[in-house]
Amino acid sequence: MDTEQFESVESILDKLTGEDAQHVRRVLYGPAVNPLQLSSEALNHAEIDNFELKGYGFDIRQEQLRAPRLVRVGVFQNATPLETWAPIEQQRHAFYGMAKRALLTAFCSGVNVFCFQEAWNMPFAFCTREKYPWCEYAEAAEDGPTTVFLQQLAKQYNMVIISPILERDSSHCDTIWNTAVVIDNHGDYLGKHRKNHIPRVGDFNESTYYIEGNTGHPVFETEFGRLAINICYGRHHPMNWLMFGLNGAEIVFNPSATVNGLSEPLWGIEARNAAIANGYFTCAINRVGTEVFQNEFTSGDGNRAHKNFGHFYGSSYVAAPNGSRTPGLSRTKNGLLVAEMDLNLCRQVKDNWGFQMTQRLDMYAEKFGEAIKHDYKPEIIKRK
Amino acid sequence: MDTEQFESVESILDKLTGEDAQHVRRVLYGPAVNPLQLSSEALNHAEIDNFELKGYGFDIRQEQLRAPRLVRVGVFQNATPLETWAPIEQQRHAFYGMAKRALLTAFCSGVNVFCFQEAWNMPFAFCTREKYPWCEYAEAAEDGPTTVFLQQLAKQYNMVIISPILERDSSHCDTIWNTAVVIDNHGDYLGKHRKNHIPRVGDFNESTYYIEGNTGHPVFETEFGRLAINICYGRHHPMNWLMFGLNGAEIVFNPSATVNGLSEPLWGIEARNAAIANGYFTCAINRVGTEVFQNEFTSGDGNRAHKNFGHFYGSSYVAAPNGSRTPGLSRTKNGLLVAEMDLNLCRQVKDNWGFQMTQRLDMYAEKFGEAIKHDYKPEIIKRK
Numbered sequence: 001m002d003t004e005q006f007e008s009v010e011s012i013l014d015k016l017t018g019e020d021a022q023h024v025r026r027v028l029y030g031p032a033v034n035p036l037q038l039s040s041e042a043l044n045h046a047e048i049d050n051f052e053l054k055g056y057g058f059d060i061r062q063e064q065l066r067a068p069r070l071v072r073v074g075v076f077q078n079a080t081p082l083e084t085w086a087p088i089e090q091q092r093h094a095f096y097g098m099a100k101r102a103l104l105t106a107f108c109s110g111v112n113v114f115c116f117q118e119a120w121n122m123p124f125a126f127c128t129r130e131k132y133p134w135c136e137y138a139e140a141a142e143d144g145p146t147t148v149f150l151q152q153l154a155k156q157y158n159m160v161i162i163s164p165i166l167e168r169d170s171s172h173c174d175t176i177w178n179t180a181v182v183i184d185n186h187g188d189y190l191g192k193h194r195k196n197h198i199p200r201v202g203d204f205n206e207s208t209y210y211i212e213g214n215t216g217h218p219v220f221e222t223e224f225g226r227l228a229i230n231i232c233y234g235r236h237h238p239m240n241w242l243m244f245g246l247n248g249a250e251i252v253f254n255p256s257a258t259v260n261g262l263s264e265p266l267w268g269i270e271a272r273n274a275a276i277a278n279g280y281f282t283c284a285i286n287r288v289g290t291e292v293f294q295n296e297f298t299s300g301d302g303n304r305a306h307k308n309f310g311h312f313y314g315s316s317y318v319a320a321p322n323g324s325r326t327p328g329l330s331r332t333k334n335g336l337l338v339a340e341m342d343l344n345l346c347r348q349v350k351d352n353w354g355f356q357m358t359q360r361l362d363m364y365a366e367k368f369g370e371a372i373k374h375d376y377k378p379e380i381i382k383r384k
Numbered sequence: 385m386d387t388e389q390f391e392s393v394e395s396i397l398d399k400l401t402g403e404d405a406q407h408v409r410r411v412l413y414g415p416a417v418n419p420l421q422l423s424s425e426a427l428n429h430a431e432i433d434n435f436e437l438k439g440y441g442f443d444i445r446q447e448q449l450r451a452p453r454l455v456r457v458g459v460f461q462n463a464t465p466l467e468t469w470a471p472i473e474q475q476r477h478a479f480y481g482m483a484k485r486a487l488l489t490a491f492c493s494g495v496n497v498f499c500f501q502e503a504w505n506m507p508f509a510f511c512t513r514e515k516y517p518w519c520e521y522a523e524a525a526e527d528g529p530t531t532v533f534l535q536q537l538a539k540q541y542n543m544v545i546i547s548p549i550l551e552r553d554s555s556h557c558d559t560i561w562n563t564a565v566v567i568d569n570h571g572d573y574l575g576k577h578r579k580n581h582i583p584r585v586g587d588f589n590e591s592t593y594y595i596e597g598n599t600g601h602p603v604f605e606t607e608f609g610r611l612a613i614n615i616c617y618g619r620h621h622p623m624n625w626l627m628f629g630l631n632g633a634e635i636v637f638n639p640s641a642t643v644n645g646l647s648e649p650l651w652g653i654e655a656r657n658a659a660i661a662n663g664y665f666t667c668a669i670n671r672v673g674t675e676v677f678q679n680e681f682t683s684g685d686g687n688r689a690h691k692n693f694g695h696f697y698g699s700s701y702v703a704a705p706n707g708s709r710t711p712g713l714s715r716t717k718n719g720l721l722v723a724e725m726d727l728n729l730c731r732q733v734k735d736n737w738g739f740q741m742t743q744r745l746d747m748y749a750e751k752f753g754e755a756i757k758h759d760y761k762p763e764i765i766k767r768k
Contacts (some may be wrong), residue, residue: 005562009411012404020396027393030649056609184767191765199739221766236739238661239748247762265414266660273657276532276650277622323649352510357619365621365752371630372746378631381575382605
């Protein structure tokens with residue numbers, strides 16, 4: 001069976017009909033989302049550029065005292081446009097060209113906040129463990145070429161742009177970080193967040209290049225809501241999600257790069273669980289396609305050396321705090337997912353479920369403080 | 385559309401065929417589980433008693449130094465056998481009779497550890513907010529009638545039994561708790577765990593009867609593995625799951641009582657996310673059927689007074705740390721789900737994914753310690 005090339009789980013579930021379809025939808029995808037009417041201009045752009053364009057809106061009850069706070073989010077998933085061994089300048093040119101088209105389409109779709117996938121402007125080459133040319137892709141967060149390129153577009157389109165890149169930190173001995181840059185809708189650099197949790201699994205020992213982030217759990221207060229970024233492997237860590245919630249996030253983006261052999265059954269679970277547990281929207285974004293490298297490498301799985309480590313399965317989706325989620329984008333194609341959400345839903349869900357009120361954070365702060373000690377004795381009850 | 389009476393999502397997905405079925409299975413249910421061959425004796429018992437009996441096993445790689453540690457878990461979901469207003473003695477008689485048959489069937493299925501649903505020996509009457517007769521169901525954990533009843537069967541069947549009940553704490557002013565009692569396979573009382581997180585949502589303001597538990601996060605070391613219990617609403621709390629993991633749990637049971645209008649789209653997400661994040665097996669157990677009460681009550685949802693608050697949708701399932709899960713039991717029928725697992729899988733998954741090694745508990749202990757202060761200032765970055 002070819003596990004790479006089928007379109008999506010949702011395209012298969014669409015074959016179910018009548019009450020069967022409704023039951024499966026309700027239980028597996030939560031309260032229904034409504035397809036958005038997107039402009040013909042946007043649809044034309046997507047067709048010309050051969051990427052998928054889908055839009056959905058989440059339902060909400062109106063309040064008496066707060067006006068709706070409608071925000072449209074756009075998340076973009078893409079394959080690498082050139083061969084991974086093309087020169088860096090050429091790669092950048094190709095990535096920027098693609099980004100420009102995606103941002104234009106997002107603008108035509110009314111998007112207020114746009115987020116790229118992890119390390120969006122380069123091949124995901126960390127599997128190779130080669131330092132060069134990959135370290136050369138690292139650039140300054142605040143005024144590197146990618147940030148400068150996006151600032152003009154953010155201003156032009158009145159759009160907040162989140163740009164996950166490889167960062168070069170020249171103020172600290174030229175170290176490298178995995179970083180998301182936030183540019184506000186005036187085109188100004190707002191700040192950055194560095195990936196908090198770094199994988200050491202399969203082809204992803206990224207600590208070859210960068211280590212655990214030191215920027216905490218910042219929430220970016222923008223004209224379109226309070227935003228945070230949980231980069232890739234951080235989605236496996238419930239406390240990482242929780243801390244963004246404690247700092248008041250309303251939308252948490254999860255720009256990722258992950259392959260079908262490793263994580264696909266987990267993909268629909270983790271970001272969605274985080275939305276439910278923390279009372280915010282989550283946007284899970286994954287690459288698509290297979291990236292082939294020039295030199296062979298091994299993957300620590302006993303198999304022979306090879307030049308690619310599997311299929312990035314796309315499937316980007318948005319989840320709401322009430323258990324609702326959109327269908328995923330394609331597993332095989334570039335795509336832009338537009339989701340319209342009323343941020344008031346976050347507080348409504350918190351009021352209803354009360355998870356924050358009942359979370360007993362004081363107890364856990366104390367218990368975790370105990371558990372970190374090297375001589376911690378787990379609380380075990382056994383037969384005398 | 386009748387959202388109550390369809391059998392299960394899996395029975396609908398079974399209508400998919402060929403590669404469609406395989407793709408959906410792999411992505412939505414993870415690495416395949418294998419149906420267990422159960423004894424004809426067990427199947428006969430289940431048929432006579434008209435409950436569903438299903439068994440599945442999880443795959444695992446063999447190790448060189450550790451022998452497999454195979455355990456069979458049995459989880460039982462049931463409707464109330466009598467009308468909710470039947471006298472307490474009669475109710476107990478009926479519950480005990482049903483339990484006896486379920487335990488016999490579990491024994492014939494090779495079960496080592498058996499867990500009932502939340503407050504299994506009574507109607508789930510907390511929606512009524514009436515103190516009587518419901519408080520009369522509360523009994524001593526260590527030597528109350530239900531524990532005494534189960535001790536003999538635990539010994540006879542060489543089975544650990546987890547019995548979630550309403551506890552009366554006569555050592556502390558006769559207070560009531562929502563408690564899971566653990567009886568070991570020699571028939572001895574091993575200990576108890578009190579529900580850590582208490583809901584205040586819809587028909588579930590259980591703090592009318594009992595408050596947040598004070599027994600911490602004990603893990604019970606038994607001949608069949610290290611067990612813990614996360615009772616009902618605690619499944620919405622990632623730190624509760626995490627703490628059981630830090631104390632070394634290999635299987636965490638989640639005895640629950642929850643209805644379709646409230647939580648069904650969350651049901652397949654939360655216990656499964658916990659298994660993945662914490663490197664242990666989770667067993668999610670829910671009631672079935674609709675419980676009707678003698679006196680009408682309101683549900684805080686603006687609707688008229690009524691005598692039942694919805695359909696307990698069953699759907700009990702077991703999830704593994706590698707992202708695999710069993711199909712759910714029926715949404716409408718009593719059922720016993722048997723799952724065979726090799727506990728060695730827990731450490732294998734931890735070694736592979738490294739979530740524990742990379743969790744940065746020290747950072748979170750410190751941050752949570754800050755966040756509990758009444759004057760905590762969230763970490764917000766905004767435009768100057």
